[in-house]
Amino acid sequence: MQSMTTKKHESLNFYNYLCQKIGSEEVVKVRRLALVINDIGQKTNRITSGSKGEGLDLKGSDIDVMTIDCNIEVIESEKDFNIKHQRLSFVINTEDTQPCFTQLYLVTHHHNLILNFVDPLGLLNLLEMKHLRYVLSSEQYKQWCISHHFSSNLPFKLHGPCISSKDGQYDFASCLKCETWICQAKPWISRPRTAWPSPELISKITSCGVLFVPIGCKGSINENIEWRISFSVAEKILIFSFSHTQLLCYAMLKILLKELVDRNEDLKGLLCSYYIKTLMFWISEETDPYLWRPDNIIPCFMACLKRLLYCVRYSILSHYFIPENNFFLLRFNTNNKEKLITILTSCYRQGIDCFAFSETLQDYRIQSNGSTESLVSRNSRLLQQMIPTFCTVRLMLRADRVLGLLFTFLHSSRTGLSRVLFALLISEASLAVADTHLYPNVLGNKHYYFKYMHCLSHLTIGLDIDALSGLLKLASFLYVHKNYEVSLTIIKYILQKCTDKKIYRSFIYQDKYFNPIQKHVPNLMKKENLKTIMKSLIIHSFKFERDSFIIPQELQLDVSGRSNYFHSLPFTHFLNFLCYYHLHDISSYAQSLQQLEHVQHRLLSCILDVPYPEALNTVICCGIARQLIGDPFIARQYFEVAAGLDEYNRTSAASRLFNLI
Template sequence: MSANKTESLHLYDYLCWKIGSDKEVKGRRLTFIAIDTACKFLISSGSKSEGLDLKGSDIDVMFINQDFKVYESERDYVQAQRTALIMDTTETHPCFTRLFLHTNYTSLHKDHRNVLELHGIKYILSNKLYKQSFLKIITKDRPMSFNKIHGPCISDDEGKLDIAFCLQCDNWILQAVPWITRPRSSWLSPEIVNEIIMNGVLFVPIGFKGSIYEDLEWRISFSVAEKFLIFSFNHTQLLCYALLKIVLKEIIEKDEDLKTLLCSYYLKTLMFWVSDDANPTTWRPDNIIPCFMACLQRLLYCVEYSTLLHYFISDFNFFTLRLSTELEKKTKLSNLLKNIYQQGIQCLSASETLHDYTKFPTAVNKLLNINTRLVKYILEISHYFHIPFDNRRSCVLLKCLRHPCKTVLSNDIFLYFMSAAHQVLQTKSYTHHAQNNKQQYNRYQYDLSHLLIGLHSDAVTGWLMVASFFYVHENYLISLDLIDYALSHFTDEKCDHLFSSKTRIIFTPKQQVALDMMKKEKLLTTFKKKITITYLHFALKSQILPKELQQDDMKGNTFFHPLAFGHFLRFLCFFHLHDIISCRDAMQDLKLSIKKIRPANGSVSIYHLRSTLFVGIVAQMLGATDSAREYFNYIAQIDKVNYTSASTRLRELG
């Protein structure tokens, strides 16, 4: 084997170890596919959903607003319940459009009228007013999480999650029709091209910078199509794409002057054009270095000639304004890219992620612990998504699982999310006064079977949800047995990162050993064998939440730490069994659990506040009113936005 091929294979093995193997990338993608499938009208986008988990990668989520429907022209309009909008691309740059109202203005809901502006005799949907309206809604529900508008998105305070509330046109638009028949290599099959066309296009709320109609324009988005394209990459292509992103973020953007010239989206576009031109057989592990150098060379060419055309609408050149007005920065960027190209693959040593490439052993154990890294990834992503159970979405998941092309890995990931969704019962669960005994029994059996499916996604929470179910039905002894079983699994090797504010998991030595012992197991077995713990999630007005906590469930979904909730539920069972001695023991265990779950840095989380609330409720139930008042007062002083019922309970005590 030639030296070049040997070096390429060495780099390929290193990148699989550092960035992710083919199987690991598929697992990451399947995680987001499962979330997209379970969450109606949600489309994940960005690097993480593409299968990359690089430093600084955030989560991009697009919610399709079902209140509106976009049509390219009035001829395409189909009578529907949704507010109809018509594209108008006159006086707009390629890739941008204004959206005129086609529905009768007077028939609209007030919220819809508030995001429209009258121009002449037509109403136009304002992207500025539209974003502000959603920011107002989100900050009302989650004031400490999302607080700023970032481009077309609403972002969280840490800049880790971007949400775009987009609109959809079901049809492929005329501006992008030339892409369908454009000459290209055989990397895209006709089936994929047809699938892309069938999904239409999206519109995100941002206008062309500097346009006189900037606040009234919407950018045409091909995010769905781009996911199809990225998923069509083989692993060598994807790794070259990842290398370009690392070069941008960790080498080029070290220079403050160059931070605003390029972005990841440009690199994605570049990769599409390169893939169109290249012979698909060149994207091989033993040829990855020449492939990457060709991508770098193409980027240098684009910068020098200020030309990078939009992949779907080639009339739009990203670099027309970006580089022509920044000549000094363009020259600086061009010189840096030339230097990087001349260094060849050794340029990677200047990056933080890949700095140890030269120290990577030639002979390496390729048996990576995929389970450990995927469990870590799934838990980190789960930090952002709460998947409620829905019969229709569950049927979609089941249909996906029955697909003959599904792999063991995809089945495990889909089953994990299905199980997690089944831990949360639908809100309207019991209406005793309106049901006869047979109906109540059928409802009881249905809900119990529903919760039993939820036992497979973590070690503790599923059991506690079933225990809460039996408590509400006054089966206190069964509930106690389940609580004791659940709490016995709350051990040090479990991964319970969800109760902290950190979005990146760092496994303890015990957790790492526990996961390493299961690296040859199926992924779902890793979850089934009780490696992870998640929070308890009760839907709004949940019928299996103890009545003692229903004051905290009046505004929206409620989350509790399982360790504290388990000890609190034990107390409630003993209280109704009139076992006062055991009640006092349970109260002491509850207090100890709160000390255990409080972060070492002394910070106070919502889980800590709600766990402390348990102690106040317990004190009140035992007749220690003064003590209860102290606990409620402590929580109320910290909980300024009333995440808990502490203020209400304090007023009730007088």
């Protein structure tokens, strides 16, 4: 009896430790909600998946963004064809493909219309002829997506069916959708299981249909015209249904894979996160849900690890929805299989002590000591783990999303947490709206006055996004309209708010540790809600939209044809300089320039190894200021520094340098 109590106590300690290291239920909920809300009301039908979409933010976690192509539909039978949809329709054909893959044949009806089909996007060029029928090429479709959706000056790489950012943080995939649950996966609906997933969950999943991503079966003679059947939507729903204990076990297996197995070069990539997810689905389906409890997390994890070891030893891991596809068939050779078994066996014998050799969980024995997360540290910990997700969401916001967000907020937001996140994102989207409307500066014009007030109303809504971003855009808007004195009043207030208590978060670098003051202040606000804390403490770098009409005229070149990011503090000093410059207050603009250059030097010294847009734009602002006061020599030096660090020529530095000649 004592032994069982001791084991439960150790499991609870470990569970609480994992909640602090990987994320509590509340933190996971915030991460998920932020990304789900971000998908709502998008111009395109988009699904955010990947580890972060599932609520995990482990080292190396990426964001998978799947965009459903609304120009093409996939049907299972030509009997399902509906000419009213006015889209190119393709029918599934799995006769010559491996399980989980298909070819997509153009619906016969289209053959009579293909010469007259209005095709402004050039989709007909992606067709190939096979067996006297047109088939959609997955390889050509992927190349088409690159040419239509990615700027030529943005670095990317191909990763399976995805187009990945160079830093590996984002995977983008354009996919096709079949609205019905396909025949190959129908046995999954009624196969024997314990209690998970529930009939309600199964019904919800099957109503979502399936997706098709542009990649064929490796080694197939028809690889370039095959498409992989994707159950990403179903898998996301299943992960969301996990208890927190299940999710933590899933996270531990991912950590074990990335930090213990993959450190062996000859094993790296042999197993992948998708295999871990599949394994968790099978175990969850066969297990009593009652067992997934915090006081039983260690036995649960050990059972998962034992199952993984079994699957590797016998080379069997079936696809969860289409079991005919065995992921481990011919996956291993004799050498790597034995080495993998040895490592997994060693981990199993060590139990959770195997994580002493991992980067993420190595301090368990030191940090746990039976302690639980204190109430006092809750806000600080929540901010530290939640803000990177919120920053990621802000990167993907669009100006045309206000109505979509507002509609869902009014009709579907049922919890206080979701209402807070909706409000924050509506504020951010409102700032983008104000940034993308033309306001002709013609005094005395009623139309101008209406537009002016329309912009001002959106900027007012945007004040709630954080401590400074909304205020800065408002000050910039007033500067553009030559209300220099009012702009200076706001700038003075902004500079008073820029203290060490504020928590600055960059869009690009999201792993900054809080300083002691930043850790302490949220504790003093433990009774405040998330929105109040964000508005009081957080300073984001902020974005001006492409061809912005509220950015200072001196920076128009920097948003010509693209959006751009600025660090809040140096931008405030630059705006301060511009206002005093136009008011011909020499001593004040000289002091503002001195402060700007001081901040620039401090900022640039921190990021010389990996420069990012906010820092480079700060250098450019210094150059512009020097140019305005008639000091072209120092201005040139600033532009040369920025141009030298601008690897992909994404700033105005080179252009400004050329214009100084």
